[in-house]
């Protein structure tokens with residue numbers, strides 16, 4: 001395991017920010033950590049990176065106890081609220097972070113990370129003159145300096161335009177191919193859905209849902225069917241066999257229904273065509289991460 005925690009708790013005075021967190025992240029995963037504002041995401045990341053001590057519980061990162069210096073040498077961290085020394089050039093900043101990592105300066109390494117984040121031409125510009133998006137990119141470059149085994153990204157695209165977001169998405173996917181594990185905290189659910197293979201949703205300091213993206217989204221499927229008029233008999237067979245809530249065929253020849261699994265789709269097609277019905281369209285719509293998130297967090301709010 002790259003990250004493993006057991007009942008991790010962080011309390012500030014009388015406020016419990018994070019309560020009894022159990023996380024397991026495997027090598028090579030892109031792990032999305034989601035939750036509404038104030039849910040405890042940044043506090044969790046800070047405990048995992050050794051910036052904040054847990055009040056109780058324990059954990060390991062890269063097979064070392066939380067906060068271990070050896071493990072931190074192979075961690076990359078892009079914080080949510082980045083603020084860099086404006087008087088430094090991008091190169092200066094990389095050199096500064098290189099020394100914080102206790103690495104030897106290496107112009108080639110600097111060029112590689114600058115190239116990766118799309119700032120190769122701007123490395124000798126002052127950071128104060130960078131746009132917000134460029135500052136976020138240089139922050140990512142700093143996080144990439146140690147060739148991290150584990151990369152923490154806290155809202156990595158908050159300052160980026162759509163092209164910048166796509167660039168970061170591609171960087172994340174490339175890093176995964178190279179064996180890096182990524183722990184991504186983001187409010188942009190479509191972005192998380194596009195890159196993460198596992199997620200955990202935290203609300204009010206507690207993990208309320210976790211699992212593989214596939215399992216979370218491949219649950220129910222909404223199916224829209226467009227076909228020639230169907231007989232009462234076939235309609236009742238569909239309703240009985242697949243879904244008691246199937247909407248009857250509308251005048252435009254469509255039926256909407258909810259299926260338990262996508263494996264039922266070919267069965268429905270077979271049933272319709274065997275009954276002599278002409279099938280024009282069969283469109284499945286899976287749950288989105290946003291609908292799962294809203295359901296899970298919404299249920300918590302109303303309970």
Ligand SMILES: Nc1ncnc2c1ncn2[C@@H]1O[C@H](COP(=O)(O)OP(=O)(O)OP(=O)(O)O)[C@@H](O)[C@H]1O
Pocket residue numbers: 012015016017035036037038039040041042043044080
């Ligand atoms: N240093 C601190 N002192 C006191 N309370 C804190 C401290 N840091 C965080 N908290 C509280 O802990 C809770 C969790 O905060 P945290 O920053 O981890 O949430 P978050 O999920 O990262 O939120 P956001 O999405 O808004 O960044 C909040 O109620 C916050 O006010």
